[in-house]
Amino acid sequence: MSMSRETCINILLALLLLAVPVAAAELGEPFYVTLATRVAILALAAVGLNIALGLGGLVSFGHAAFFGIGGYVAGILASHAFEMSPLVFGIEGTTSMPVIWLTAIMIAGLVALPIGAISLRTTGVYFIMITLAFAQMIYYFAESWPTYGGADGLSIIMRNQFPGVNTARPLPYFLICYCLLIAGLGLYWLLQGSRFGLALQTARQNAIRLSSVGIAPFGIRLTAFVISAMVVGLAGALFADLNKFVSPSMLSWHMSGELIVLIILGGKGRLFGPVAGAAVYVLFEFALGGLTERWQFFLGLVLLGVVLFARGGLLGLLAGKARHD
Amino acid sequence: MTEPVLEILNLRKNFGALKATDDVSLTLMPGEIHALIGPNGAGKSTLIQQISGALTPTSGTIRFLGRDMAGMDMAARARAGLGRTFQISSIAPEFSALRNVILAVQARQGSSFRFFRPVARDRSLIEPAMVMLERVGLAARSRIPAGELSHGERRLLEIAIALSLEPKAFLFDEPMAGLGADGSKSLTALLSELRHVAPILLVEHDMDAVFALADRISVLVYGRIIATGTVEEIRSHPEVRRAYLGEGA
Numbered sequence: 320m321s322m323s324r325e326t327c328i329n330i331l332l333a334l335l336l337l338a339v340p341v342a343a344a345e346l347g348e349p350f351y352v353t354l355a356t357r358v359a360i361l362a363l364a365a366v367g368l369n370i371a372l373g374l375g376g377l378v379s380f381g382h383a384a385f386f387g388i389g390g391y392v393a394g395i396l397a398s399h400a401f402e403m404s405p406l407v408f409g410i411e412g413t414t415s416m417p418v419i420w421l422t423a424i425m426i427a428g429l430v431a432l433p434i435g436a437i438s439l440r441t442t443g444v445y446f447i448m449i450t451l452a453f454a455q456m457i458y459y460f461a462e463s464w465p466t467y468g469g470a471d472g473l474s475i476i477m478r479n480q481f482p483g484v485n486t487a488r489p490l491p492y493f494l495i496c497y498c499l500l501i502a503g504l505g506l507y508w509l510l511q512g513s514r515f516g517l518a519l520q521t522a523r524q525n526a527i528r529l530s531s532v533g534i535a536p537f538g539i540r541l542t543a544f545v546i547s548a549m550v551v552g553l554a555g556a557l558f559a560d561l562n563k564f565v566s567p568s569m570l571s572w573h574m575s576g577e578l579i580v581l582i583i584l585g586g587k588g589r590l591f592g593p594v595a596g597a598a599v600y601v602l603f604e605f606a607l608g609g610l611t612e613r614w615q616f617f618l619g620l621v622l623l624g625v626v627l628f629a630r631g632g633l634l635g636l637l638a639g640k641a642r643h644d
Numbered sequence: 645m646t647e648p649v650l651e652i653l654n655l656r657k658n659f660g661a662l663k664a665t666d667d668v669s670l671t672l673m674p675g676e677i678h679a680l681i682g683p684n685g686a687g688k689s690t691l692i693q694q695i696s697g698a699l700t701p702t703s704g705t706i707r708f709l710g711r712d713m714a715g716m717d718m719a720a721r722a723r724a725g726l727g728r729t730f731q732i733s734s735i736a737p738e739f740s741a742l743r744n745v746i747l748a749v750q751a752r753q754g755s756s757f758r759f760f761r762p763v764a765r766d767r768s769l770i771e772p773a774m775v776m777l778e779r780v781g782l783a784a785r786s787r788i789p790a791g792e793l794s795h796g797e798r799r800l801l802e803i804a805i806a807l808s809l810e811p812k813a814f815l816f817d818e819p820m821a822g823l824g825a826d827g828s829k830s831l832t833a834l835l836s837e838l839r840h841v842a843p844i845l846l847v848e849h850d851m852d853a854v855f856a857l858a859d860r861i862s863v864l865v866y867g868r869i870i871a872t873g874t875v876e877e878i879r880s881h882p883e884v885r886r887a888y889l890g891e892g893a
Contacts, residue, residue: 512762514750517739521747522775524736531696531734531808532751533722
């Protein structure tokens with residue numbers, strides 16, 4: 320069986336993202352390892368958003384809420400563990416990454432459920448605005464809540480722990496994030512090919528068609544919205560641990576916009592679109608950010624080019640039009 | 645006496661002062677093709693939309709298999725057994741013809757919340773879907789994206805989708821529209837067979853097809869049904885000839 324061109328490019332991207340930090344660590348350049356970790360985490364967040372946006376056509380402008388919630392879960396649990404003070408109802412904090420991840424995933428999902436249930440009663444620009452409004456509410460709440468640092472944010476004194484891995488060193492932490500990114504991509508791939516994915520993608524292409532075979536689009540979309548938020552929540556927890564810091568900026572609308580930009584740049588609804596998008600974004604930030612504070616101006620130009628001339632994003636340029644069998 | 649499959653009683657739909665549906669009552673009996681004809685703007689589409697659940701009537705009742713359908717949305721009505729096609733073909737354009745039909749098969753099986761098993765290798769979906777595509781004559785086109793199918797092929801695809809739902813009644817909204825003479829002829833033959841699967845409420849402009857297929861015809865003019873009867877009765881009905889067939893009295 321011959322692989323499609325897109326599959327080859329995907330494997331190449333996955334190997335490249337693995338090889339660069341491993342080589343950088345060998346050469347004693349930890350900064351590049353951290354850069355690659357940033358790519359992996361942002362890509363994971365964008366893979367999460369791609370479930371809602373790419374498969375379901377749900378342009379959420381509020382997914383920073385789930386990214387930030389994941390971040391705050393990591394920060395809050397770690398700070399309680401560090402101070403050895405109980406959280407609520409006698410629950411202890413923790414520095415265990417697996418526990419933090421599961422908590423982040425669950426809380427992001429629980430918050431996404433009512434937000435999605437209300438937002439999905441609208442469509443189009445109203446959906447965009449209402450998801451933005453919810454995220455802003457959470458942003459201002461975090462900013463004005465002094466217990467966990469308010470606008471100043473919350474530091475994680477030591478990176479949280481994973482059994483058998485020294486997470487304080489850059490390469491092992493990159494490998495953790497990389498494995499989770501691959502798991503996230505695996506989830507996206509399974510969902511896309513499943514019965515659920517078929518219904519979800521039909522909801523994007525033609526919701527009336529979905530209704531007229533007897534499947535109500537609302538339940539399908541809401542499920543996708545919640546799964547999407549859970550993945551983004553996990554990425555948020557990883558991001559907080561990468562920076563050893565979480566602040567309301569993770570919840571801001573800039574962050575929501577950034578996630579959308581990553582997807583559009585890389586290729587909406589393409590498995591590795593978010594990976595390509597995150598890589599280009601972080602490289603731009605690094606290469607041009609050193610030269611000028613206005614690096615986002617140039618990113619804007621690239622985005623403009625993509626939207627005008629390459630709707631399929633970078634993957635569309637490299638691998639051609641997406642095909643469904 | 646047999647019960648009607650679909651029964652519409654004193655249905656009214658007002659848009660402001662416009663009476664788009666004005667006290668319409670009609671029935672669809674088991675095994676029949678009941679054609680609904682009328683000039684443009686007579687309110688055929690408005691009526692279809694109320695039956696399928698896209699529009700809420702101002703007053704009146706729609707009963708399907710003895711059950712009042714008020715408050716049921718489009719998806720619930722489809723699940724209850726109403727299989728429809730659209731005046732303008734409604735398909736998922738990026739998916740292949742096969743995937744479009746698979747969606748209906750999976751909906752019929754009642755299982756869209758399965759997240760992991762790939763559809764592409766699920767024989768319980770693919771095989772029944774292929775049978776339906778064969779039945780409408782699209783088997784050779786199963787891998788073509790639905791958006792790239794010809795107009796006539798899309799009409800057939802919609803019928804294959806409706807068939808896969810194993811409906812208790814069909815609602816076909818101008819299936820012949822835009823088909824050539826040959827297309828209309830073969831579709832007429834297909835519809836004639838389908839009445840044995842489920843009764844058909846057929847909205848259609850093509851009079852040759854209507855006269856060839858219909859057991860009964862209702863004529864809708866300005867939101868009102870002015871006559872219901874057999875082909876012969878409608879052909880010779882003076883008011884119908886004046887209002888619809890365009891003959892000066």
